[in-house]
Amino acid sequence: MAEAVGLEQPGLDRAGGEEFLQEAMRVLLDEAVRKATDVAEKVCEWKEPQELRELLDLELRDTGEPPGRLLERCQDVIHYSVKTSHPRFFNQLFSGLDHHALAGRLITETLNTSQYTYEIAPVFVLMEEVVLAKLRALVGWSTGDGIFAPGGSMSNMYAMNVARFHRFPQSRQDGNWALPRLTAFTSRESHYSIQKGAAFLGIGTANVCLVASDTRGKMIPEELEKEIQRVKAEGSQPFFVCATCGTTVLGAFDPLGSIADICQRHGLWLHVDAAWGGSALLSAKHRHLLAGIERADSVAWNPHKMLTVGLQCSAFLLRDASGLLQRCHGAGATYLFQADKFYDVAYDTGDKTPQCGRRVDCLKLWLLWKAIGTQGLAQRVQRAFACTQYLAEEVKRREGFQLVLEPEFINLCFWFVPPSLRGREGSPDYWPRLEKVAPAIKERMMRRGSMMVGYQPHGTKVNFFRQIVTSPAVTKADLDFFLDEIERLGQDL
Numbered sequence: 001m002a003e004a005v006g007l008e009q010p011g012l013d014r015a016g017g018e019e020f021l022q023e024a025m026r027v028l029l030d031e032a033v034r035k036a037t038d039v040a041e042k043v044c045e046w047k048e049p050q051e052l053r054e055l056l057d058l059e060l061r062d063t064g065e066p067p068g069r070l071l072e073r074c075q076d077v078i079h080y081s082v083k084t085s086h087p088r089f090f091n092q093l094f095s096g097l098d099h100h101a102l103a104g105r106l107i108t109e110t111l112n113t114s115q116y117t118y119e120i121a122p123v124f125v126l127m128e129e130v131v132l133a134k135l136r137a138l139v140g141w142s143t144g145d146g147i148f149a150p151g152g153s154m155s156n157m158y159a160m161n162v163a164r165f166h167r168f169p170q171s172r173q174d175g176n177w178a179l180p181r182l183t184a185f186t187s188r189e190s191h192y193s194i195q196k197g198a199a200f201l202g203i204g205t206a207n208v209c210l211v212a213s214d215t216r217g218k219m220i221p222e223e224l225e226k227e228i229q230r231v232k233a234e235g236s237q238p239f240f241v242c243a244t245c246g247t248t249v250l251g252a253f254d255p256l257g258s259i260a261d262i263c264q265r266h267g268l269w270l271h272v273d274a275a276w277g278g279s280a281l282l283s284a285k286h287r288h289l290l291a292g293i294e295r296a297d298s299v300a301w302n303p304h305k306m307l308t309v310g311l312q313c314s315a316f317l318l319r320d321a322s323g324l325l326q327r328c329h330g331a332g333a334t335y336l337f338q339a340d341k342f343y344d345v346a347y348d349t350g351d352k353t354p355q356c357g358r359r360v361d362c363l364k365l366w367l368l369w370k371a372i373g374t375q376g377l378a379q380r381v382q383r384a385f386a387c388t389q390y391l392a393e394e395v396k397r398r399e400g401f402q403l404v405l406e407p408e409f410i411n412l413c414f415w416f417v418p419p420s421l422r423g424r425e426g427s428p429d430y431w432p433r434l435e436k437v438a439p440a441i442k443e444r445m446m447r448r449g450s451m452m453v454g455y456q457p458h459g460t461k462v463n464f465f466r467q468i469v470t471s472p473a474v475t476k477a478d479l480d481f482f483l484d485e486i487e488r489l490g491q492d493l
């Protein structure tokens with residue numbers, strides 16, 4: 001047992017702490033920024049869990065360790081972590097490292113405040129308002145509301161909750177007991193967070209109607225209309241339609257105009273899940289993909305994906321400017337939101353969300369935007385499209401590569417067919433064998449640490465790669481390497 005501690009003993013070694021921090025920042029810059037983005041370094045350092053556990057010595061003990069040991073630990077953490085900012089990390093819908101956004105993230109972490117009141121976050125309350133208004137303007141709304149949420153899944157869930165409250169204001173107090181059976185509609189290709197949201201909100205996953213999509217992954221509006229009719233005839237009340245802009249696997253954009261017409265006719269809330277595809281709004285050349293988004297009631301958009309802002313940055317945007325968000329989620333805790341504060345409490349925006357404490361997510365995007373302007377953001381979006389277009393052409397040109405579908409967005413979906421399978425499409429073992437190719441190549445690339453890319457089965461299609469470029473650091477050489485490496489790794493399969 002430690003001895004009793006009195007106030008005469010210092011609580012914090014400030015000088016030692018600052019010295020350590022300085023060293024830790026040096027490690028951070030050298031290892032997590034410079035080395036992690038260096039194409040000559042590995043993307044990942046694969047270890048089996050047991051081996052990694054031993055290497056890291058994770059056990060927490062009674063006594064502390066000296067600074068030198070702690071710095072080694074910081075180095076180890078970085079060394080064995082996946083370098084998502086590496087130019088050959090193509091595995092996720094986020095990747096890359098923007099130095100300005102990172103500066104924003106570090107300042108945010110250091111200031112360690114919560115976004116809920118003007119009192120403790122004056123700068124960020126004003127900043128969030130500006131950033132959200134800018135995002136709304138890109139959607140096409142001159143007024144409205146919104147909040148940064150902890151991810152697109154949560155933004156989608158908020159949308160469902162607000163839609164239910166909008167239609168049945170009594171739901172807030174009386175819960176689902178006061179309501180008829182509700183049905184939400186979303187496409188088969190939509191993100192699984194819609195199902196999670198329905199489970200979480202007590203709507204029930206059985207009451208999410210998965211509307212059929214076409215071969216390109218877009219919701220079929222006629223099918224939506226049919227399903228609405230069917231559900232109504234069965235005595236359930238449609239209340240929410242989610243259209244997706246940029247589906248997670250195929251990168252498809254639902255036809256918003258026709259879907260909005262249907263929602264309007266039936267008086268249904270239209271939510272657009274643009275978590276992935278929203279950033280295309282920045283590009284004059286590509287924003288047509290989201291034509292009609294201004295007719296939505298709410299939009300989810302994750303700048304942390306395509307804009308290289310850093311996790312997390314997800315905007316939940318509303319067309320409503322009447323305070324619906326506040327009425328739906330607010331609980332007016334009197335220890336936080338005192339009405340008799342000495343300043344204008346309209347700036348205490350924290351009650352618009354189901355969260356209490358809320359991370360500051362606006363600064364990283366704001367600082368990036370300030371640094372490169374709307375034009376710079378648009379260029380990044382266009383560059384990501386250009387990378388995908390280049391790769392799609394290469395895939396068509398190269399022997400053994402086959403597109404799953406022509407990319408409309410920046411999801412490059414393709415198979416690699418090893419030489420042993422080429423020209424054997426007719427044979428009964430072709431698809432069962434092709435199914436094993438992507439997982440085998442993935443294992444090899446991770447053991448080598450040369451790059452990372454995701455694969456998945458999808459619908460009736462066996463495992464194929466889904467390659468994503470969002471990082472502005474990716475060069476043509478990296479793209480060529482990507483395909484060459486797949487060929488090298490899959491040659492003998």
Ligand SMILES: *Cc1c(COP(=O)(O)O)cnc(C)c1O
Nearest residue numbers: 151152153191246247248275276
């Ligand atoms: C990524 C994604 C989400 C979820 O966003 P998170 O921030 O990961 O929770 C929702 N919808 C779509 C279409 C996505 O691609």
